Amino acid sequence: xxxxxxxxxxxxxxxxxxxxxxxxxxxxxxxxxxxxxxxxxxxxxxxxxxxxxxxxxxxxxxxxxxxxxxxxxxxxxxxxxxxxxxxxxxxxxxxxxxxxxxxxxxxxxxxxxxxxxxxxxxxxxxxxxxxxxxxxxxxxxxxxxxxxxxxxxxxxxxxxxx
Amino acid sequence: xxxxxxxxxxxxxxxxxxxxxxxxxxxxxxxxxxxxxxxxxxxxxxxxxxxxxxxxxxxxxxxxxxxxxxxxxxxxxxxxxxxxxxxxxxxxxxxxxxxxxxxxxxxxxxxxxxxxxxxxxxxxxxxxxxxxxxxxxxxxxxxxxxxx
Numbered sequence: 001x002x003x004x005x006x007x008x009x010x011x012x013x014x015x016x017x018x019x020x021x022x023x024x025x026x027x028x029x030x031x032x033x034x035x036x037x038x039x040x041x042x043x044x045x046x047x048x049x050x051x052x053x054x055x056x057x058x059x060x061x062x063x064x065x066x067x068x069x070x071x072x073x074x075x076x077x078x079x080x081x082x083x084x085x086x087x088x089x090x091x092x093x094x095x096x097x098x099x100x101x102x103x104x105x106x107x108x109x110x111x112x113x114x115x116x117x118x119x120x121x122x123x124x125x126x127x128x129x130x131x132x133x134x135x136x137x138x139x140x141x142x143x144x145x146x147x148x149x150x151x152x153x154x155x156x157x158x159x160x161x162x
Numbered sequence: 163x164x165x166x167x168x169x170x171x172x173x174x175x176x177x178x179x180x181x182x183x184x185x186x187x188x189x190x191x192x193x194x195x196x197x198x199x200x201x202x203x204x205x206x207x208x209x210x211x212x213x214x215x216x217x218x219x220x221x222x223x224x225x226x227x228x229x230x231x232x233x234x235x236x237x238x239x240x241x242x243x244x245x246x247x248x249x250x251x252x253x254x255x256x257x258x259x260x261x262x263x264x265x266x267x268x269x270x271x272x273x274x275x276x277x278x279x280x281x282x283x284x285x286x287x288x289x290x291x292x293x294x295x296x297x298x299x300x301x302x303x304x305x306x307x308x309x310x
Contacts, residue, residue: 007169014176032194036201047208134223152219
């Protein structure tokens, strides 16, 4: 009788050890998956935002093609198209809802924070001219990841204050 | 007797299952660790590429002058003329030796064309290169174009 109880106890212990190990493995797996997914999302937001703005600047790197302006006291990058007769400006800025936004308008038109269409979540974008010839772009992504890139446009940069 | 042998059989089966499960668990944990390392490395490469592009832009703006680049980004120039920049684990510039460092090594400077190699390195057990980027710039007085 005593031996039988011991056998059952050992089997039950082994069973619980098995169950606990399985649950531990699931928990570790879920944790790793979550961390990896979060990391990928942060990485994606950071890379996409920075490369999007950098590529737009490089595409419009012509004399009079770039300007730093402001919308509701927030920095906005203005790309002035001079290749066609119908001139237009592309405004890239961060709206109040926390989205990087792009709006195409005719020159001279007022741009509102709700104009254009959202590109991706972004908390803030700061643009500044460094050393007279470099443009420093600082982005705070939706995942609170602060990243910055410096670009050296060949064209002279204009900054419009207020 | 029958009860005893049946109980032993169950015990043996559970024990074998547990051993097999432990082996699988070890393999899974190794895969999870690799996934985590790969994810971190991917993040490092993304950050390093942005930092390298920024330094390349500064190199062009400084017209290949590394002492001017030193003024813009900090860092220290060594005897061979290479500029070393230190970064912490979040790729933020650091005065102290950090987890990452970037070396801007002048490669050549002929006929006004200044070329440098930007290497991003990680310090772990031993230093390993994350990525490298070559940047060239014609000095302004030569009035040339630029190539990246």
